[in-house]
Amino acid sequence: MVDPVLASRLQFALTTIVHIIFPVMSMGLAPFLIYFTWKEIRTKQPVYEQLRRFWTRIFAVSFVVGTVTGLVLEFEFGTNFAAFSTTAGELFGGPLALEGMMAFMLEATFLGIFVFGRDRVSDRLYFLSSIAVGLGTWLSAVWILIANSWMQTPRGFEIVVENGNRIVKLTDPLAAYLNPRFPYMFIHMQNAAVESVALFMAGVAAYYVFRHHVWGYPIKHIDFWEKTLKIALAVLLITAPLQVIQGDEYARHVSETQPQKFAAMEAVWETDSYVPEYIVAFPTDVNDLLNPRTKDLFGIGIPGGASWLASGGNPQATIRGLESFSTKAPPVAIVFWAFRIMVALGFWFILLAVWGVYRWWRGELFEDDLLHKALMASSLLGFVAVEVGWIVTEVGRQPWVIQGVMRTSAGVSPSLTGAEATFTLLGFVAGYILLLSLYTYVVGRIIRAGPPPRDELTQSDAAHIQESEVTSGD
Amino acid sequence: MTNVESLATKPLFGLPLAELWFALLFFIFGMFLFLDGFDFGVGVLFATRNDDHEKEQLLAAVGPFWDGNEVWLVVFGGALFAAFPSVYANLFSRYYLLMFAILAALGLRGLAPEMYEEREDDRWRTLWGYSFVIGSTVTPFLLGLFVMNWLVGATGLITPVGVLGGVTVLVLTIVDGAAFLGLKTRGALRDEMRDYGIRAAVGYLGIAIITLGVIYVTEPGLRSSFRSITVVALVMLTATLTGIYTVALRRRRYYAAFAATATLVFGLVGLVATLLFPFVDRTAGLTVREAIISTLPLNIMSIMASVLLPIVLGYFVVLYSAFSGPVDTEETYG
Numbered sequence: 001m002v003d004p005v006l007a008s009r010l011q012f013a014l015t016t017i018v019h020i021i022f023p024v025m026s027m028g029l030a031p032f033l034i035y036f037t038w039k040e041i042r043t044k045q046p047v048y049e050q051l052r053r054f055w056t057r058i059f060a061v062s063f064v065v066g067t068v069t070g071l072v073l074e075f076e077f078g079t080n081f082a083a084f085s086t087t088a089g090e091l092f093g094g095p096l097a098l099e100g101m102m103a104f105m106l107e108a109t110f111l112g113i114f115v116f117g118r119d120r121v122s123d124r125l126y127f128l129s130s131i132a133v134g135l136g137t138w139l140s141a142v143w144i145l146i147a148n149s150w151m152q153t154p155r156g157f158e159i160v161v162e163n164g165n166r167i168v169k170l171t172d173p174l175a176a177y178l179n180p181r182f183p184y185m186f187i188h189m190q191n192a193a194v195e196s197v198a199l200f201m202a203g204v205a206a207y208y209v210f211r212h213h214v215w216g217y218p219i220k221h222i223d224f225w226e227k228t229l230k231i232a233l234a235v236l237l238i239t240a241p242l243q244v245i246q247g248d249e250y251a252r253h254v255s256e257t258q259p260q261k262f263a264a265m266e267a268v269w270e271t272d273s274y275v276p277e278y279i280v281a282f283p284t285d286v287n288d289l290l291n292p293r294t295k296d297l298f299g300i301g302i303p304g305g306a307s308w309l310a311s312g313g314n315p316q317a318t319i320r321g322l323e324s325f326s327t328k329a330p331p332v333a334i335v336f337w338a339f340r341i342m343v344a345l346g347f348w349f350i351l352l353a354v355w356g357v358y359r360w361w362r363g364e365l366f367e368d369d370l371l372h373k374a375l376m377a378s379s380l381l382g383f384v385a386v387e388v389g390w391i392v393t394e395v396g397r398q399p400w401v402i403q404g405v406m407r408t409s410a411g412v413s414p415s416l417t418g419a420e421a422t423f424t425l426l427g428f429v430a431g432y433i434l435l436l437s438l439y440t441y442v443v444g445r446i447i448r449a450g451p452p453p454r455d456e457l458t459q460s461d462a463a464h465i466q467e468s469e470v471t472s473g474d
Numbered sequence: 475m476t477n478v479e480s481l482a483t484k485p486l487f488g489l490p491l492a493e494l495w496f497a498l499l500f501f502i503f504g505m506f507l508f509l510d511g512f513d514f515g516v517g518v519l520f521a522t523r524n525d526d527h528e529k530e531q532l533l534a535a536v537g538p539f540w541d542g543n544e545v546w547l548v549v550f551g552g553a554l555f556a557a558f559p560s561v562y563a564n565l566f567s568r569y570y571l572l573m574f575a576i577l578a579a580l581g582l583r584g585l586a587p588e589m590y591e592e593r594e595d596d597r598w599r600t601l602w603g604y605s606f607v608i609g610s611t612v613t614p615f616l617l618g619l620f621v622m623n624w625l626v627g628a629t630g631l632i633t634p635v636g637v638l639g640g641v642t643v644l645v646l647t648i649v650d651g652a653a654f655l656g657l658k659t660r661g662a663l664r665d666e667m668r669d670y671g672i673r674a675a676v677g678y679l680g681i682a683i684i685t686l687g688v689i690y691v692t693e694p695g696l697r698s699s700f701r702s703i704t705v706v707a708l709v710m711l712t713a714t715l716t717g718i719y720t721v722a723l724r725r726r727r728y729y730a731a732f733a734a735t736a737t738l739v740f741g742l743v744g745l746v747a748t749l750l751f752p753f754v755d756r757t758a759g760l761t762v763r764e765a766i767i768s769t770l771p772l773n774i775m776s777i778m779a780s781v782l783l784p785i786v787l788g789y790f791v792v793l794y795s796a797f798s799g800p801v802d803t804e805e806t807y808g
Contacts (some may be wrong), residue, residue: 064588067541068581074551078566079573089559090767094775097552100545101782108545109789112538117796125796170771171482413567424574431578438585442592
């Protein structure tokens with residue numbers, strides 16, 4: 001039997017780790033879909049209709065699975081973190097309610113039109129639906145990140161004791177909702193979503209381009225994949241550098257507002273100046289290999305690097321060590337390595353973007369098989385970067401569920417028993433493995449089937465044929 | 475600045491906001507139960523179909539709608555969290571396993587049609603067809619169980635009145651689904667759905683009366699509420715509307731039947747709200763006034779909700795007008 005506190009934490013971690021995949025897919029696809037729809041209506045070129053229809057199918061599946069996992073997430077605050085919900089509800093519940101009313105409703109209703117209604121509504125309403133869907137996904141992120149960023153840098157509240165419970169009372173809504181972390185988090189998340197989807201698109205397109213141009217297999221509608229690859233690379237060239245540059249500022253902001261998290265990211269135990277930026281670090285004692293909080297580390301790094309990054313240019317700057325905090329350090333190794341994986345991937349994506357665009361500019365985009373392989377291998381790495389990034393954010397802020405106000409362990413539902421929590425945790429593991437397998441299977445089938453055939457697209461009475469084609473299981 | 479200060483100290487326009495939010499919460503739940511209710515009902519009626527083409531038509535009927543309908547449940551959860559956080563916390567942690575069972579069933583219902591359309595072979599379709607039926611049957615049953623537990627303040631998960639509540643809601647979704655299919659299908663399929671609808675309506679009236687009787691006998695704490703005018707009116711309304719529904723279906727007035735269903739659903743939800751009031755969580759002994767959040771966030775949420783919810787209703791008007799009328803016989807769920 002797992003302790004209810006640990007089980008709740010694991011279950012919540014699992015829920016969020018699985019859930020984030022689907023919003024990233026839909027938030028990242030949204031701008032592409034708006035662009036495809038606009039080009040389809042404006043240029044009447046069949047390739048844009050193919051692009052719109054193909055990627056809308058993936059969007060729709062991601063949305064359905066995301067609704068399933070997101071609904072679980074919404075109620076899990078009540079089921080597993082009742083004490084947190086009681087304490088923070090006044091500040092935390094509002095954004096969740098507003099997310100539902102302002103964003104999710106917009107997305108879900110117009111998605112019905114966007115997926116099923118091409119032949120039922122005017123071009124104008126159809127284009128507006130694509131914008132409504134996209135806006136809905138991004139507004140969802142606004143409210144969810146307002147809620148999350150408030151937990152990282154809580155502002156605009158006071159604590160009152162009511163019926164023996166500590167209750168967070170909202171005193172200044174603007175300060176609370178537009179807390180210092182929010183803009184950093186929002187830009188980082190949204191750009192990451194677009195970047196991840198660009199990488200995914202580029203990887204899938206590279207596979208077909210590689211088979212066609214390098215292996216010489218005839219691929220139907222190869223221009224569809226060539227177009228996808230180019231659009232994805234163009235977007236990657238913008239998003240990849242932006243992510244790293246903005247990420248650097250974000251990390252500096254973390255060092256100012258959550259010094260304990262920053263110390264864990266850099267594995268700094270003793271407060272010191274001229275702190276190196278470790279590239280890697282390992283426990284000096286083999287017995288500590290599995291202890292995430294070991295203090296005796298051997299690292300290889302850039303002298304003064306961490307100080308330089310934290311202060312924005314001064315290698316002599318002092319960084320507060322984990323020893324100087326009264327609370328127990330988060331599992332440092334997890335935060336340290338997750339941060340490094342994320343940063344390394346961030347730079348790798350820039351390299352990929354520059355490499356791809358350079359080949360494109362030279363007119364060699366479809367010949368460079370090494371580039372194709374690199375893109376294929378990186379197709380899911382954007383999602384990996386998002387996952388490790390959120391691990392830095394969420395594991396790094398432990399033991400706090402609300403920074404400096406409430407500990408995660410104090411937030412768990414008092415009535416929850418170990419048996420209940422263990423039972424649902426096991427159910428989650430099984431259910432989410434099944435869910436992810438099904439999702440991968442369906443997306444894999446959509447990709448293998450390729451874009452919808454073009455000869456059906458431009459006919460005026462294409463609706464019926466299209467529909468039966470879609471259902472014929474490709 | 476005075477406006478901002480009064481926002482923090484006085485309820486908006488001096489309105490009884492706690493009570494209004496209690497009503498709004500049940501309105502949102504009613505919207506969910508009415509709209510997603512017909513999706514559930516269609517899912518239950520799916521079990522009666524053997525013909526592939528008819529199954530496709532049922533899926534096509536709910537295809538563009540169900541996801542938007544389900545979001546009313548998301549909004550319900552959010553609104554409960556925002557307005558009555560302690561109730562949100564108590565309720566969902568108290569009925570912990572029941573809540574996860576609901577979420578699992580709801581997940582199955584959402585996933586199944588998507589999977590069903592993915593492949594054409596019989597075994598696959600049988601599997602996901604069953605999943606769709608199970609998800610669509612279990613979800614409303616458990617929702618009814620949950621709401622009944624909430625109403626009577628049950629401490630256990632499965633109670634006799636809870637089971638009756640579950641069956642009541644399940645049958646109501648069939649009533650709902652049959653009326654909806656009256657608008658969405660044609661010919662022989664529609665006639666068969668109509669017959670199921672009429673039988674379900676009669677069954678609903680019976681089971682609702684039995685459930686109310688059992689509550690009256692087993693829950694002495696609720697007895698005084700039964701004598702209120704509102705409760706009597708709502709019960710009579712339910713009986714009348716079941717009659718109207720049946721007559722409307724017989725005369726093929728499907729819009730009238732659908733409207734009667736809406737009133738039936740809101741009648742039931744209104745009944746639950748009336749019986750629960752002034753409590754919002756009987757087990758925890760929390761009344762509406764005790765559980766409501768403080769004035770400032772309440773005022774803000776009230777402003778936001780009164781601006782946003784009419785807009786949201788507008789989205790639904792756009793969606794339902796874009797897909798009005800019966801599904802084409804060729805049209806399928808893509």
